[in-house]
Amino acid sequence: MDALDTKLNDLFDGKVVRKDLVHRIKKGTNVPTFVLEFLLARYCASDDEAEIQAGMEAVLETLHDNYVRPNEANKAQSKVATKGKYRFIDKVHVNYNEKDRRHWAALENFDSRKVAISEKFYRDHDRLLQGGLWAEVTIAYNEIEDDDYAFYIEDLRPIQLSRFDFDQYCEARQECTRDEWLSFILRTVGLEPSKLSPRLKMHFIARLLPLVEPNFNFIELGPRGTGKSYFFSEFSPYSTLISGGQATSATLFYNNQRRKIGLVGFWDVVAFDEVAGIKVKDPDTIQIMKDFMANGRFSRGVEVIADASMAFVGNLDLSVSQIVNSEVYDLFQPLPKAFDLAIMDRFACYLPGWEMPKNSSEFLTDNYGFITDYLAEAFHYQLKQTNRYEEVSQRIKLGNAVEGRDEKGIKKTVAAFLKILHPSTAPTDEEFEEYVVYAIEARRRVKEQMNKRKSDDEFAKINLSYFDATGNEIVVYCPESKAADATQDPQRKNIHADDDSTPSAARAVIDTPRIVASVAAAKVDVAAVTGTTEPIIEELTEQHFTIHYGATGHSYETIFSPYLEGAKSIEIEDPYIRVTHQIQNFVRFCEAVIKTPSIRRISLITSYDDETDVKEMSERLSELKQSLLEMDIALEITVNEHMHDREVRVDNGWTIKIGRGLDFFQKPDSWFGVGTNDLTLRKCLETKVDIFKR
Known part of the structure; x- marks a missing residue:
């Protein structure tokens, strides 16, 4: 030590x-x-x-x-039935069923959604009703045949703190210097501070800002593999990560039919992973999102107020120097088209993800840090119970270029830094100035990109500044764009250019001097220089994401189809294609695959155990094999009793690994409900997806 x-x-x-x-x-x-x-x-x-x-x-x-693994649900249920009861580590959700007029527990990996639970458990632990809780849970078998449930919870011990003492937390903080406390937090995240530069340390702390400040709008775009989503998926049990799919007003904000608040009412942070993949079909969703991001409230038949922060993370496919020196691109390029300037203007902090190091063991710490859940409780308490905004307002003095939303975003960012690094005391002037400079830079990055997109001077005041302790006004710049004329002084687009009165060749000549100047600083897309409008073919990329419990918008087509281009053969390894619903999932998978016309062979490698009805399994797979033959597609089936891995290999070089294999959908509550046939509408179980090129 x-x-x-x-x-x-x-x-x-x-x-x-x-x-x-x-x-x-x-x-x-x-x-x-x-x-x-x-x-x-x-x-x-x-x-x-x-x-x-x-x-x-x-x-x-x-x-x-x-610990119940996703593929061992049947084995776990069998243990309880044969032994009478058994203790598991699993995530427990409690839902109220209007039809039964009672509460039922749902265990995520145990794969049972109708487990009886005593009122004392969800009365003592609110999180059971609000997104679920990881716990040590003793499941017992119900011997009474007349009851409509097979299992009940006999005992439940949360794997989280039951009490948190904020005063004790603050007293211990006062025994430390700022830099010592900063190191404690970085080590809690798993990083060794001695291997990070001061600027990188601030970036990693900035990733935590949405966890402590209510209604804090955060965005980070950058390369893949820098751990952007970790802070929202595993660091805190009070944040939830949405991986792609459809963003609906009912899911996020309020379901009018059920009269139930959405995710923003249950979580401290609602984060969107792979933001480029978000599909917004309902225009009301964007309008409600704007209202909520502006002031934490919205109206959808009822007035709703919530504290949830919104965080957006995604990938940049172009180099940063290429973007900031181009008249064509900006650093908001990956955002969906539905995200207009009004959404962008509500971002308080744009973290430069391109400065973050790739995930590597060289940055990991071998020392002590807080138990993650303890620090998460401290952050949760501060988000709900403390307010440092007024303290910041009294101490900060900003320049004339700082407008309304700039001021609000800068102050909220500084307030969040104070909550994390100075939970009960005031920072020194030097420390406070450090936070102010970082906050202004993070907001300027937002404003510069909006200014590039806007055809007039609405966002032209990008030289945000502050007055230091001696009264000097200091303008803050973003390091990546300080010398980029295309960002600092963008060319204004002609708002009447849509009438095509100017030939495209002439427009290309007019734009050439500006573009040539940009090329001198960075490589620019050829289409931007020549004025050509040839379609851009988006290149497939590796993906690593998590499908969360209860998520919708996922199906075999959405995951696999883009990676089957030109493929003739596909090989599936999944040991759990044996019982009825698993074989039905495999049929749906085949239906999705054969929509790629080049596919001619499907190979399945699976297994069975002593509880499998092998005859029935064989008959059903034979029926599918015959059906595929009629479509000129060969199905080959191999049994390997010792296999455990689950992955799909395509002969074009792509491999898709899903933690649960093909069986990642929840069983429908009713076979006559929405999601029975359209898998994109069916709720999922939690699983990880890794797509990579061999």
Whole structure:
């Protein structure tokens, strides 16, 4: 242990964990971080290496015996039925059923949506009713045949803090310097601060800002593989990550039919991963989003007020120098077309994702950090209970170019920094100025891009500034665009250009000097220079995302079809194509695949166990094989009793791995409800998807 470790353990005894142990186990398991840390805090709370090794083995044994994996639901249910009861680690949701007039628990990986639960559990733990809670849960078997349920919850212990003392948290913070506290937080995230530059440290802290400041609108765009979505998917149980799919007003904001508030009412942060893939079909959704991002409230038949922050993360496919020196592109390029300037103007902070390092073990820490859930509770408390905006307003002085939304965004960003790094005290003048400079830069990045898009001077005041402690006015620039004329002084587009009165060749000549100047600083798309309008073919890219429990908008076509171009053969490894609903899923998969006309062969490698009705399985797969033959497609079936992996390999080089295989849809509540036939409308189980080129 180094000096920081010793101090952290002294101040927060019982609330810290060695992060290298988390990394070691995390690489071999698909378990949420706070579940691992819960077990490590129980079994590895020691400095003795022998005890730690024994504790690691105990953690792995507990995960093996008690953690329900997505493909082992049937086995888990069988254990309960044969043994009478069994203890599992799983995520538990509780829903009220109007028809039954009672509450039912749904266990995510146990794959049962009708488990009886006592009122005391969801009365004591609100999160069961608000998005679900990871817990150690004892499931018992119901022997009474007349009851309409097979399982009930006998005991439930949350894998989260039951109480949080904010005063104690603040008292311990006062024993630390700012830089020590900053290091504690970075180590909690899993990073070693000594390997990061001061600017990178601020970037990583900025990723946490939406977790502490209500109604904070955040965006980060950059290369793939920099960990943009981790902070919203695994760091805090109070945030939810939406991976692509349709963004509807009923899901996000309010369902008029059910009279039920959407995600913004249950989560501290609603984050959108792969923002370019968001589909907004209902124009009302955008209007409600604008209202909510502006002031945290909206009206949809009823007036709704919520504190949720909105975060958007996605990928840039062009180099930053190419974008900032181009008249054609801007740094908001990946956003959906439905996201207009009014949405962009509501972003308080644009984090430059292109400056973030790729995920690498060289940046990981081997030291102690807070138990993730403890810090998440601290952030949750501050989002709900503290307000630093007025304190910032009294201390900051901004220049004349700072307009209404600029001021609000800058102040909220500084307030969020104070909550994270100075939860109960005021920063020094130097520290406060550091936060102000970062906040102004993050807002200027937003305004520069809007100014490039706008045909008039509405957003032309981009030289945002502040007055320092000595009274000097200081203009803040974004480092990537400071020397880019195309961004600092963009050419105004002719708002009457749509009448085509000027021939395209003439327009190309007029634009040439500006574009040539841009080319001198960076490579620009050939189409921008020549004026040609040839269609741009979007190149397929690798993807790694999570489909969350209850998400809709996903189907075999949306996931697989784009990666089948030119393919003749496809090979599926999935050991769980054996019972009726799994074979039905495989039929739907084949229906999606054969819409690619070049496909001529489908190969299935699967397995079965002692509980499988092999005869029935064989008959149904034979029927499918004959049906495909009539369409001139060969289905080859191989049985491998020892296989466990699930992946799809296409002969054009792409591999698609889904954690749950093809069986990632929830069973419908009714076979006559929406989602029975159209899989994009059916709710999903939680699973990870990895698409990569071999």
